[in-house]
Amino acid sequence: MSRTFYLKSVIGIFAIVFSSCQIKTEKQSVNILDSYQQKELKHAKGFELFTSGNDKVLRIYNSKSTDSTYQDFKLVKKKTAANEIQVPCKKIICLSSTQLTYFFALNDIDKIAATNSSRHLFHKGLNERIKQGKVKRVGKEGHFNTELIAGINPDLIFVSPYKTGGYDALKNLDIPLVPMAAYDEKTPLGRAEWVKMIAAFIGKENEADSLFEKLSVRYDSLKNLSKSVKKRPTVFSGKMRSGIWYVPGGKSFYANYFRDAGAKYIIEDDKQGAYPLDYETMYTKAADCDYWRILVPEPVGFGRKALIEQDGRYGDFKAYKTGNVIMCNIREKPYYEQNAMKPDVILADYIHYFHPNLLPDYKPQFYEVLK
Incomplete structure (x- = not known):
């Protein structure tokens, strides 16, 4: 064993026990203390959980880094x-x-002490707690009410690693900032399994394990149902935004959803994230696709006429002409506050449209045909 490798191992172990700072290391090169047992995760790749008696070590990886940077929380x-x-936590702030x-x-919403905003919040229970003043609104990125946050004195703050600004002021409050990186998972079940990470903070591990197991069984059952189809309709996603069409890559989260639903996603590259295309390039790829999927934040009642008014060229797509534009309007549906824990429901929505004969009596919950 080289001296360099030995020192790296010692430093890694020391960090697990005594700190929650960032360490740069290869994902498999640092061993957890022998007294800790790693929890089995089936789909999530962005975190790991280790237990020893009543204590736990949560490790969250920074996928934006090229050297497997992570943070440990004891x-x-x-x-x-x-x-x-200290867990279970009594007061938690969620910033997304x-x-x-x-x-x-x-x-379990009693642990939520504050949120960033409730402008488009659908959940009746949490809205009522906000109305009663039991849950505070602490502002958005770059404009957080640090005095209010300090007054709440939460056990931790869940932050989004995808937001670039606004957290520097929070770092000075000496409150643990825990990255919630579920949205970097590339599979629907990977995102859902982050419920086990949240459960570790609120003492609901058994409930989370049971919930995820039932959810994954339903998802896999639907996925297997769509495997039997002989014809896979083509589908594309998104629309123009500020002159650019942002397209999910061929190995992205949405691409995996479409494939699991028995459709053929027209982007077949190896990219995992979204990237920009101009209209002409997108039209060349998607003009003859069978289905068009969009997620929009539009006024209630948004339909075919309103879509074509945004850009008349949308009417040239086959999916628009044949009435096969499926939409989820986040002003009308609680998509963002539910979708991560309802992958089976969203998959059923897709299958209902792509293969109507497979789920003939199903009523979609999030998506609808653009009217």
């Missing part, structure tokens, strides 16, 4: 050091509506 039954988080879905699924 969760303990009784806090004895400043860098530990997409984080709330896991609390909703676990039927």
